Every structure is written in C-alpha cells, then in structure tokens.
Amino acid sequence: MKLSLGLLRPALRWAREVVMKHQLSASRKQLIAERACTMRHTPTPSEAALWRCLSRKQLGVAFKRQHPIGKYIADFVAPSVKVIVEVDGGYHASRVVADARRDLYLRREGYRVVHIPAEVVARQLPLAVRQIRDALGQLE
Numbered sequence: 001m002k003l004s005l006g007l008l009r010p011a012l013r014w015a016r017e018v019v020m021k022h023q024l025s026a027s028r029k030q031l032i033a034e035r036a037c038t039m040r041h042t043p044t045p046s047e048a049a050l051w052r053c054l055s056r057k058q059l060g061v062a063f064k065r066q067h068p069i070g071k072y073i074a075d076f077v078a079p080s081v082k083v084i085v086e087v088d089g090g091y092h093a094s095r096v097v098a099d100a101r102r103d104l105y106l107r108r109e110g111y112r113v114v115h116i117p118a119e120v121v122a123r124q125l126p127l128a129v130r131q132i133r134d135a136l137g138q139l140e
Helices: 005-022 026-041 045-057 090-094 096-108 118-123 125-137
Strands: 064-069 072-078 083-088 112-117
Touching: 026 064, 026 072, 045 064, 045 072, 045 083, 045 118, 045 125, 072 096, 083 118, 083 125, 096 112, 112 118, 112 125, 118 125
Parallel strands: 083 112
Antiparallel strands: 064 072, 072 083
C-alpha cells in the first residue's frame, strides 16, 4: 500500500504544531533556569532536609535539585533513572489540576514522579527516604 503525500500533510502539520507548542524560546528557557537557580539557593526546610539524604549518591543514584525539565522545575530529579521526587507543601493543595497536568507532561517525557508530602519529610524523614528508595527499587 502506497501512501500519498496528500494524505500525510494533515498529520505532518499536526506533528509540527505539537513540537512547536512544546518548544520554549531562549528567553523563556533563561527565565526558567534563573528561577531554578533562585529556588536552589532558597530551599524550604523540607527540601533542605531531604536534599541532605539524596545528595552525594546516598541512594545509589545522582540527584539534582530544582532542575528544569521543559517548562517545569522538578524539586529533585535522578536523570539516569528518570525519577522525579516532588515535595508537596500546602501550596500544592490549591494546584491539583496544574500538578496533574505537569505530572502528565513529565510521564510523557518518560519520568516517574514520586510525590511526598512536606509534612512527612519534616516529621518522618526516614519514611520519606524509604518511599524514594522503594520507587528506585521498582525500576530494577
């Protein structure tokens, strides 16, 4: 069966629109990178506590913190295994739809997203680390 270019044009146009929609301008990328840098220098208490457990490959993989992925900034990401850890504080309760959209984008990019409430990190840090360790173990 031979496909004509005429039949493919609408599909090609749609694919180009999808790609263009997800591309960021240089100025937007710069803005996101600057915001991530600011966030790295001003972590929440929960993020700082969790970073002490994730840094220096303590769980067997290298994590980055406040790392841009597309138009989003992940709290912690292990690029080698494509795992993202999000510390969800009170702010996230009012952003359920936006967070779901963000998670969908990240999953489509091949990442596994692990959400841990800030309250758990603050009061039960070993439990939070175990949840991350379990998520990493499920990849093996």
